[in-house]
Amino acid sequence: MTPGEKLCLACGLCCDGTLFDNVRLEAADEAKHLKSLGLPVTVSRGKEPVARFPQPCSALCPDCTCRVYAHRPKQCRTYECKVYQSLQSGSRKPATAMRVVTNARRQADRVRRLLRALGDHDEHRSLGERFFRMQCRMEEKPADADTLAAFADLSLAVHRLKLLAHAKFHVQA
Ligand code: SF4
Ligand code: SF4
Structure with a gap:
């Protein structure tokens, strides 16, 4: 392999x-x-x-x-993400590339956990779609302080994941 x-x-x-x-x-x-x-x-x-x-x-x-x-x-x-390309070109070592992937998976899992904590168990939808639906839900009806705090944690986790995806995975068209 x-x-x-x-x-x-x-x-x-x-x-x-x-x-x-x-x-x-x-x-x-x-x-x-x-x-x-x-x-x-x-x-x-x-x-x-x-x-x-x-x-x-x-x-x-x-x-x-x-x-x-x-x-x-x-x-x-x-499709070849940036991490994959850097590994293939030799500019990134296998262990470093693996660390990037492990970190990204951990961050994606955190987003899933936060979505579930807010009542979204729609695991067959993409994270982007689930977050968008959650945003709409929050705008539609008033939420209590705990729910708002959980949504703030989720928004931050999604933002961090997006930054990581742009920096390490997405390739400019
Ligand atoms: S698992 Fe689905 S998205 Fe991934 S390579 Fe296969 S067909 Fe494409
Ligand atoms: S995102 Fe992951 S599975 Fe897809 S090409 Fe990059 S390293 Fe491979």
């Missing part, structure tokens, strides 16, 4: 709804086939329909392998 493969199998953040809300399909991707493999592909209406499936991806296995690896769409085949 290469260091890059080892890193991704310890990570899964680009599949589990931490870094992305969904996977967008391109024309060359086999949308029908992916659907037949159990991925909940939907197609938007409009002049230029877009096919996508949501994250956390239903093809992601507990050991971070991909159940549809041979048929995964282009976005999945081509």
Whole structure:
């Protein structure tokens, strides 16, 4: 196993709804086939329909392998985060890259715990979508002081995770 493969199998953040809300399909991707493999592909209406499936991806296995690896769409085949790239180029050592991934996973877990503490157990939705829904909930009806304090902790944890994602994972288009 290469260091890059080892890193991704310890990570899964680009599949589990931490870094992305969904996977967008391109024309060359086999949308029908992916659907037949159990991925909940939907197609938007409009002049230029877009096919996508949501994250956390239903093809992601507990050991971070991909159940549809041979048929995964282009976005999945081509995505390489900054940590992965730096490991491949040799500018970051495997142990350092692993520490970045471990820290990011820990921060994402903290966001999940805080969401659950506020009553959101929607584990099949991305963290971004869950936080957005929580924000709407907070704006809709008045909350007590404890709930507001918990929401402040959540907002800070989400902010920290976003900063980390931009600094260490997201690649400029
Ligand atoms: S976020 Fe990066 S390190 Fe993690 S699984 Fe995706 S490509 Fe691999
Ligand atoms: S299809 Fe595979 S590689 Fe793509 S998001 Fe799902 S688990 Fe990850």
